[in-house]
Amino acid sequence: MKLIRLISCTLLISTLSLTQKISIAAPDVSATTSNHFFLAKNATPTEIEEDFSDDEDEIIVSDPFESINRKIFSFNDTAYVYILKPIARGFRAVIPEKGRVAVNNFFSNLLSPVRIANAAMQLKGEDATNEIVRLIVNSTLGLGGLFDVAKNDFKIKIKKEDFGQTLGHYKVANGPYIVIPFLGPSTIRDGVGLLVDGTAFDPVSYIYDDETGRYVLVKLIDIENTISLDQDTYEAIKKDSLDPYLFLRNSYIQHRAGVVEN
Amino acid sequence: MIVRNYIRSFVSIFILTLSLNSLADGASPTSQVKSTVNGILDVLSEKSLTTDARREKIHKLLNSRFYFRAMSQRTLARNWKKATTEQQKEFIGLFSDLLRNTYVGRIEAYTDQRIEYLREKIKNAKRSIVYTQIVTSSADIPITYKLAKKGNEWLIYDVIIEKVSLISNYRSSYASIIKREGMDHLLEKMKEKLKTADAS
Numbered sequence: 001m002k003l004i005r006l007i008s009c010t011l012l013i014s015t016l017s018l019t020q021k022i023s024i025a026a027p028d029v030s031a032t033t034s035n036h037f038f039l040a041k042n043a044t045p046t047e048i049e050e051d052f053s054d055d056e057d058e059i060i061v062s063d064p065f066e067s068i069n070r071k072i073f074s075f076n077d078t079a080y081v082y083i084l085k086p087i088a089r090g091f092r093a094v095i096p097e098k099g100r101v102a103v104n105n106f107f108s109n110l111l112s113p114v115r116i117a118n119a120a121m122q123l124k125g126e127d128a129t130n131e132i133v134r135l136i137v138n139s140t141l142g143l144g145g146l147f148d149v150a151k152n153d154f155k156i157k158i159k160k161e162d163f164g165q166t167l168g169h170y171k172v173a174n175g176p177y178i179v180i181p182f183l184g185p186s187t188i189r190d191g192v193g194l195l196v197d198g199t200a201f202d203p204v205s206y207i208y209d210d211e212t213g214r215y216v217l218v219k220l221i222d223i224e225n226t227i228s229l230d231q232d233t234y235e236a237i238k239k240d241s242l243d244p245y246l247f248l249r250n251s252y253i254q255h256r257a258g259v260v261e262n
Numbered sequence: 263m264i265v266r267n268y269i270r271s272f273v274s275i276f277i278l279t280l281s282l283n284s285l286a287d288g289a290s291p292t293s294q295v296k297s298t299v300n301g302i303l304d305v306l307s308e309k310s311l312t313t314d315a316r317r318e319k320i321h322k323l324l325n326s327r328f329y330f331r332a333m334s335q336r337t338l339a340r341n342w343k344k345a346t347t348e349q350q351k352e353f354i355g356l357f358s359d360l361l362r363n364t365y366v367g368r369i370e371a372y373t374d375q376r377i378e379y380l381r382e383k384i385k386n387a388k389r390s391i392v393y394t395q396i397v398t399s400s401a402d403i404p405i406t407y408k409l410a411k412k413g414n415e416w417l418i419y420d421v422i423i424e425k426v427s428l429i430s431n432y433r434s435s436y437a438s439i440i441k442r443e444g445m446d447h448l449l450e451k452m453k454e455k456l457k458t459a460d461a462s
Binding site: 098231254 | 367372424425426430431435459
């Protein structure tokens with residue numbers, strides 16, 4: 001199991017270094033290739049006195065695998081609508097919200113090492129310390145992480161950090177956008193991040209090192225519980241946007257750029 | 263005694279000028295956002311309203327608070343200039359409807375949650391930002407509003423949910439659609455979307 005993860009990890013890293021070259025070269029050719037598109041930076045209209053060009057952030061999305069990505073996207077859509085969501089509805093029906101929040105807190109607390117390690121790797125001393133304090137407080141006073149005492153009573157809020165963000169912090173580019181089966185939007189960089197976090201810092205992967213079935217089951221419970229607490233965000237996006245694939249792609253890239261920045 | 267009276271009148275004049283000033287300047291960005299969000303929540307909670315009446319009310323409210331023309335312009339970005347005046351006009355109409363649906367839908371989903379108004383930043387005479395967050399049982403969802411001054415009123419021209427700008431999102435997906443299929447096709451698609459949204 002470890003070996004497989006290691007191999008896929010190196011494989012992805014080598015793809016990353018390759019794709020980084022592509023994305024560095026991208027700005028020169030992007031205007032003409034369909035794989036890359038840019039948001040207009042200087043949309044200065046003449047019709048209106050107001051000029052909003054100060055506000056047009058340039059967001060670059062490289063999506064050379066779009067046709068495959070779209071297929072996986074529609075596969076994920078089906079899986080979500082017919083499998084994941086119905087199970088999440090079951091969670092909603094059986095477990096009261098307070099219970100699901102506790103489960104959410106528990107998993108979140110369990111993943112503290114991911115946040116501590118990545119905050120530390122980015123030399124964010126205060127964030128790393130906060131996460132350590134949160135881990136200690138919530139594991140003890142919060143009854144094994146079921147209650148977020150650190151946030152409620154000590155006003156120390158969670159700050160999500162992952163290896164994708166760490167790479168981004170050190171200026172590693174996203175690389176191409178990818179859609180991962182079941183997991184959804186990602187990029188090569190963040191995909192590597194997921195693998196590193198999952199193998200090196202996620203306690204669950206140590207607990208169930210040789211029991212892939214159990215590992216998947218635990219992760220599935222976490223994911224289903226998260227979906228059950230969500231306010232139908234995906235359904236809203238699907239309902240409102242002309243092309244949900246593009247909408248999600250851009251949301252993902254923007255969101256990640258935002259979290260890398262702070 | 264005389265001194266006290268003097269001070270009192272001075273203070274009241276001071277307060278009066280202050281309030282007059284703020285009247286002239288219009289409401290602060292935060293109060294503008296607050297009244298928008300509260301207004302929508304009020305309309306949504308009025309159970310007696312028919313669907314059409316509710317839509318009409320929200321329509322009116324958002325029209326006076328959202329800077330739809332600027333939003334449309336920023337969404338189309340370079341395609342704005344390429345579009346004919348007719349197309350621009352049609353786009354503003356359709357886009358306003360779509361945006362209203364999206365925004366109200368998101369606010370509606372969090373009706374029962376607490377909304378916190380964190381702080382505001384007035385960048386210059388024409389731009390300001392209001393930071394809010396929706397506090398749910400499992401997470402805090404940051405929602406940031408960008409406002410521009412039009413006349414003496416602050417109008418919302420972008421909503422950023424979880425670091426994702428709605429306008430920027432629309433811009434990139436619409437740009438792809440325009441590039442592939444053209445402006446008229448985009449307008450067609452928007453019309454279709456609105457029709458299915460109305461039906462459901």
